[in-house]
Amino acid sequence: MSAVRQNGVIVAIDGPSGAGKSSLTKLLARRLGYIHIDTGAMFRAVALMSRRAGIASDDDAGLAELCRELEITFVRDGETCRVLANGEDVSTEIRSEEIGLLTSAISARKPVREALLTMQRAMGAKGGVILEGRDIGTVVFPDAEVKFFLSASAEERGRRRYLELAARGDAATLEETIAKVIQRDRQDEGREHAPLRQAEDALPIDSTNLSIDEVLTVMENTVRERLVQGAKG
Numbered sequence: 208m209s210a211v212r213q214n215g216v217i218v219a220i221d222g223p224s225g226a227g228k229s230s231l232t233k234l235l236a237r238r239l240g241y242i243h244i245d246t247g248a249m250f251r252a253v254a255l256m257s258r259r260a261g262i263a264s265d266d267d268a269g270l271a272e273l274c275r276e277l278e279i280t281f282v283r284d285g286e287t288c289r290v291l292a293n294g295e296d297v298s299t300e301i302r303s304e305e306i307g308l309l310t311s312a313i314s315a316r317k318p319v320r321e322a323l324l325t326m327q328r329a330m331g332a333k334g335g336v337i338l339e340g341r342d343i344g345t346v347v348f349p350d351a352e353v354k355f356f357l358s359a360s361a362e363e364r365g366r367r368r369y370l371e372l373a374a375r376g377d378a379a380t381l382e383e384t385i386a387k388v389i390q391r392d393r394q395d396e397g398r399e400h401a402p403l404r405q406a407e408d409a410l411p412i413d414s415t416n417l418s419i420d421e422v423l424t425v426m427e428n429t430v431r432e433r434l435v436q437g438a439k440g
């Protein structure tokens with residue numbers, strides 16, 4: 208356990224698309240009174256702004272300039288958290304599957320990763336935060352006191368995403384959605400910079416056959432045990 212941080216511990220939740228990271232991070236943050244940092248939303252915001260600016264996903268100079276000018280903030284709105292890019296609420300626009308796939312390409316670029324790494328470390332350094340993403344426990348906060356690697360079968364994650372898209376009126380088929388989940392997995396796992404992988408000291412949780420509440424119970428108990436251990440010194 209590292210030295211006690213000002214506002215509590217740092218919790219890292221990594222894992223592939225559709226594993227349940229955002230759902231669990233939101234619920235766990237509420238249970239613990241911690242801040243929820245959705246790092247995926249930050250990469251999505253960069254992707255959206257790069258598309259609007261006509262910057263190619265491999266234009267590192269253009270992406271570096273964009274990130275230098277971009278301020279990403281999270282604003283609580285009741286039970287939800289809004290994502291602002293230079294003050295504009297982009298919470299809905301960044302959630303499309305199109306932006307999701309573009310984000311996977313953008314997030315492979317070193318200048319984007321370096322810029323968002325600085326922002327994420329600044330957001331979480333004092334603790335009392337839960338960050339969800341792909342590289343939190345391996346790159347952003349390798350000294351995080353608690354790390355989870357949340358996964359599920361590609362079929363189950365695709366099914367979950369399919370239900371989510373259908374509820375939004377998206378006509379994608381289940382087969383198409385599973386294929387896109389697998390495509391994003393491959394891109395996130397296969398990239399050179401900060402690939403998606405389980406940290407050696409992360410607790411793996413396979414949620415394929417677990418409910419959200421069952422996963423939440425495991426996570427909350429684990430964090431509280433670590434908090435007690437930390438308090439004992």
Ligand SMILES: Nc1ncnc2c1ncn2[C@@H]1O[C@H](COP(=O)(O)OP(=O)(O)OP(=O)(O)O)[C@@H](O)[C@H]1O
Nearest residue numbers: 223224225226227228229230367371414417418419
């Ligand atoms: N254990 C679970 N059982 C059933 N449904 C789940 C479970 N976990 C999450 N879900 C549902 O799956 C969908 C995707 O969950 P969520 O957005 O939290 O995943 P994610 O890992 O953050 O995905 P991404 O990285 O693509 O944003 C949501 O509709 C959520 O309610």
Ligand SMILES: Nc1ccn([C@@H]2O[C@H](COP(=O)(O)O)[C@@H](O)[C@H]2O)c(=O)n1
Nearest residue numbers: 246247248250310311314340341342395
């Ligand atoms: N720490 C992270 C978080 C996300 N990414 C990339 O962003 C894409 C979208 O993330 P979601 O969690 O919102 O689905 C994701 O597929 C990754 O390509 C990342 O690289 N690092």
